[in-house]
Amino acid sequence: RSTMACAEARLSRFNKLGDPAKLREKRIAMCVKLRKDQKNEHIMKRRTITLSSLSDKEALSEDSPFKEQISCTSLEDIVRDVNSDSIPSQIRGCQAARKLLSERDSSINEIINAGLLSCFVAFLSMDDEPTLQFEAVWVLTNITSGTSWHTKRVMDHGAVPAFISLLSSPMLHISEQAVWAVSNIAGDGPMYRDVLIACNAIPALLACISPDTPLDFLHNLAWTLSNLCRSKNPYLPGSVVQQMLPSLIMFLHLSDKNILSQVCWAFCYLSDGENNRIEVVLRTGIIPRLMELLNHEDTYVMVVIDAGCLEVLPKLLRHSKSSVQKEAAWALSNIAAGPSKQIQQLINCGLFAPLVELLRSGYFKSQREAVWVVKNITIRGTMDQMIFVIRIGALEAIIRLLQVPDAKVVMVILDTINNLVMAAEKSGETEGVCRLIKELGGFAHIEMLQNHENVVLRKAASYLLDKCTEVSSRPFTPPKVQAAGQLSVGKLP
Numbered sequence: 001r002s003t004m005a006c007a008e009a010r011l012s013r014f015n016k017l018g019d020p021a022k023l024r025e026k027r028i029a030m031c032v033k034l035r036k037d038q039k040n041e042h043i044m045k046r047r048t049i050t051l052s053s054l055s056d057k058e059a060l061s062e063d064s065p066f067k068e069q070i071s072c073t074s075l076e077d078i079v080r081d082v083n084s085d086s087i088p089s090q091i092r093g094c095q096a097a098r099k100l101l102s103e104r105d106s107s108i109n110e111i112i113n114a115g116l117l118s119c120f121v122a123f124l125s126m127d128d129e130p131t132l133q134f135e136a137v138w139v140l141t142n143i144t145s146g147t148s149w150h151t152k153r154v155m156d157h158g159a160v161p162a163f164i165s166l167l168s169s170p171m172l173h174i175s176e177q178a179v180w181a182v183s184n185i186a187g188d189g190p191m192y193r194d195v196l197i198a199c200n201a202i203p204a205l206l207a208c209i210s211p212d213t214p215l216d217f218l219h220n221l222a223w224t225l226s227n228l229c230r231s232k233n234p235y236l237p238g239s240v241v242q243q244m245l246p247s248l249i250m251f252l253h254l255s256d257k258n259i260l261s262q263v264c265w266a267f268c269y270l271s272d273g274e275n276n277r278i279e280v281v282l283r284t285g286i287i288p289r290l291m292e293l294l295n296h297e298d299t300y301v302m303v304v305i306d307a308g309c310l311e312v313l314p315k316l317l318r319h320s321k322s323s324v325q326k327e328a329a330w331a332l333s334n335i336a337a338g339p340s341k342q343i344q345q346l347i348n349c350g351l352f353a354p355l356v357e358l359l360r361s362g363y364f365k366s367q368r369e370a371v372w373v374v375k376n377i378t379i380r381g382t383m384d385q386m387i388f389v390i391r392i393g394a395l396e397a398i399i400r401l402l403q404v405p406d407a408k409v410v411m412v413i414l415d416t417i418n419n420l421v422m423a424a425e426k427s428g429e430t431e432g433v434c435r436l437i438k439e440l441g442g443f444a445h446i447e448m449l450q451n452h453e454n455v456v457l458r459k460a461a462s463y464l465l466d467k468c469t470e471v472s473s474r475p476f477t478p479p480k481v482q483a484a485g486q487l488s489v490g491k492l493p
Contacts, residue, residue, distance in 0.1 A: 073100075108146045134177060137181060155192065164196075226265045248267065337376040395440060415460075
């Protein structure tokens with residue numbers, strides 16, 4: 001094709017990307033689906049467990065009932081043993097029921113229909129028979145891992161107060177198993193969650209957290225708190241949130257990836273709602289820690305943070321308080337400083353519409369942080385991502401800010417435009433980009449900056465104006481650029 005045809009084809013990329021609103025709606029829908037899929041993989045109920053606290057001599061001994069190899073037993077045998085007056089038989093019946101429940105889902109209905117729930121719940125109060133107590137709570141935990149109807153049947157038999165009582169058991173493995181049962185109930189929705197709250201489950205759960213609590217036990221506790229936070233309609237009461245926040249903040253500063261992923265989901269759930277809910281989370285001061293975790297070595301932790309942060313940030317960028325806007329823009333700039341796939345998440349989640357609004361009419365301190373978002377994208381983003389940012393209005397917005405009296409902000413904007421021109425030169429988009437800069441009034445503003453009182457700004461403006469004029473008037477050749485595309489004009493005094 002001719003040079004003119006190639007130029008027109010490149011320029012058309014800026015004009016024929018489709019309706020931005022429709023494209024953004026499609027991307028947001030896809031992003032929401034991906035996030036839901038990832039959440040569903042971390043389902044709120046679990047059955048297969050490994051208890052961290054089975055380190056008691058009893059649990060580790062060769063004759064431990066926990067290590068007993070249970071032979072296949074019929075449902076009739078289980079019913080007979082569970083209903084007997086012999087403790088060893090009752091233990092054997094519970095173990096057989098637990099094994100049956102772990103093998104097939106349909107067995108939950110069989111156990112319930114056999115009328116065994118009342119026996120299992122009664123065994124929970126037998127403090128002088130910890131083995132039977134443990135096996136019973138394990139069986140009931142497996143039943144609550146089923147449907148909401150299964151969970152309701154367990155609750156209807158009075159298991160909730162018994163579970164909460166067992167949270168303070170001196171036998172750590174019993175306490176941990178009770179946490180598992182409570183978490184399964186909490187994962188069944190706000191109605192069951194509120195039953196737990198009414199039975200004082202929160203203080204009992206928080207009392208399990210201590211410097212001596214095993215790490216895996218802490219993970220189970222973090223998972224339980226996350227399940228308590230996730231339900232809405234209605235949301236978790238504010239008084240309960242205040243009870244839980246100190247422990248959630250403590251969990252957020254641990255290094256275990258499993259705990260981190262659960263507590264990040266908890267904060268995601270807590271901040272999903274009106275501004276007053278978001279402000280509660282902001283007041284905890286966790287945003288810097290969340291930004292640190294964006295670089296976590298475990299990708300699942302990073303995905304959780306992205307999902308939580310990106311879901312909240314649009315609301316924060318439009319917040320009425322300037323301090324909240326500023327913090328949100330700062331957080332966004334940190335995310336935009338990551339790899340291009342991270343930048344793509346910002347685009348997919350529709351974050352640039354509120355960002356451009358902020359650049360156009362936000363508080364100046366917020367605008368100053370927002371400018372850094374655009375600059376970081378011109379450093380780490382792909383050309384297609386830069387084109388999207390241009391099309392949605394970010395380039396026009398930062399060009400208007402070239403008139404602000406803050407020399408540092410103006411320098412960042414000039415550096416951003418320079419990065420954009422250099423990226424365009426590498427990909428053959430120079431003509432389209434420079435024409436847009438000119439049409440948006442960029443050249444006129446840059447020309448005026450050549451008379452700025454700040455010497456460094458004058459040099460930067462002249463350098464950029466000459467470069468734009470030069471690269472837009474000659475055929476593309478591989479440029480000799482400096483590292484990261486920075487202007488070689490020194491630092492501002």
